[in-house]
Amino acid sequence: MPAISVQLYTARNFLQTPEDVAESLKKIRAIGYRFVEVSSLEHVPAPEIKSMLDDAGLQVSAIHFDFEPLLTNLEICLEQCRILGTKNIILVMMPEAYAQQGRAGFQRFIDEAIPLCKKIHAAGFTVSYHNHNYEFTRFDGRPALDWIFEATAPHHLGAEIDTYWIQMGGGDPVAWIRKVAGRMNSVHLKDFTVDMWTPIFAEVGQGSLNWNEIIPACHETGVEWFVVEQDECRRDPFESLKLSYEFLKTFGLE
Numbered sequence: 001m002p003a004i005s006v007q008l009y010t011a012r013n014f015l016q017t018p019e020d021v022a023e024s025l026k027k028i029r030a031i032g033y034r035f036v037e038v039s040s041l042e043h044v045p046a047p048e049i050k051s052m053l054d055d056a057g058l059q060v061s062a063i064h065f066d067f068e069p070l071l072t073n074l075e076i077c078l079e080q081c082r083i084l085g086t087k088n089i090i091l092v093m094m095p096e097a098y099a100q101q102g103r104a105g106f107q108r109f110i111d112e113a114i115p116l117c118k119k120i121h122a123a124g125f126t127v128s129y130h131n132h133n134y135e136f137t138r139f140d141g142r143p144a145l146d147w148i149f150e151a152t153a154p155h156h157l158g159a160e161i162d163t164y165w166i167q168m169g170g171g172d173p174v175a176w177i178r179k180v181a182g183r184m185n186s187v188h189l190k191d192f193t194v195d196m197w198t199p200i201f202a203e204v205g206q207g208s209l210n211w212n213e214i215i216p217a218c219h220e221t222g223v224e225w226f227v228v229e230q231d232e233c234r235r236d237p238f239e240s241l242k243l244s245y246e247f248l249k250t251f252g253l254e
C-alpha cells in the first residue's frame with residue numbers, strides 16, 4: 001500500500017541536538033506521518049535514532065547518503081540501514097564538483113557509480129538517484145539525467161524523481177515519472193511557485209505543479225513512497241509539513 005513519508009531535511013533546523021530530534025520526530029508523527037526518509041542526522045548514532053523513531057511510532061522508508069561516504073565507507077552506510085530497518089538507499093546527488101567539469105564530470109560519476117550500485121545490489125539493498133536541476137545540463141541535445149539512467153541498469157540504480165527540481169530544470173515531472181517507470185519506488189513531492197522573478201519552494205498543493213496528473217502517474221508506475229520534502233519553508237516547517245500532508249490525504253494517501 002503506497003504511503004506518505006517525510007524527508008527530514010525539511011526540519012533540519014530542528015534536529016540540532018538529540019533532544020531536538022526526539023521532539024521533532026514526535027511532532028512529525030502527530031501530524032499523521034508514519035514514515036520518514038532519514039537525512040540531517042549524521043551527528044546522532046544510528047542506535048539512538050532507532051530508539052527515538054520507535055518512541056515516536058515512526059518507521060524509515062529510506063536513508064539519504066552523499067556519494068562520498070557510499071564510495072569510501074559503504075559497509076558503515078549499509079549497517080546504518082540495517083539498524084534503522086530499511087533496504088532503501090537514496091544517493092542524494094552527483095557531487096557538484098563533478099558537474100562543474102561538464103561532460104567529463106558526468107561521465108566520471110557514471111563510471112564510479114556503476115560498480116558502487118552493483119555492490120549495493122549484491123548486498124541486498126536498493127539505491128536510487130535523487131535529481132536536482134543541474135542534471136538538465138544538455139549534451140548532444142539531451143539532458144544529462146538521460147545519460148545517467150541509460151548508462152545504468154534499472155535493478156542497479158533506481159530513480160527518486162524530485163518534482164520541484166525537474167520543473168526547475170525545464171522538464172515535465174509527469175513525463176519523467178513515466179520515463180523511469182519500473183525503477184522508482186519513492187518520489188520526492190515538493191511544489192513550485194514564484195515571487196516575482198524568484199522561484200519558491202512551496203507546500204504540496206500550494207504551488208503551480210499539476211498534482212491531478214502527478215499523483216496518478218506515480219500510482220500507475222508503482223511508486224511506494226510519496227515523500228514530502230520542502231527545502232525552504234516560509235513558515236514553521238511543521239506547519240508546512242501539515243499542509244502538504246493534508247493535501248495528499250485528499251488523494252487517498254496516508
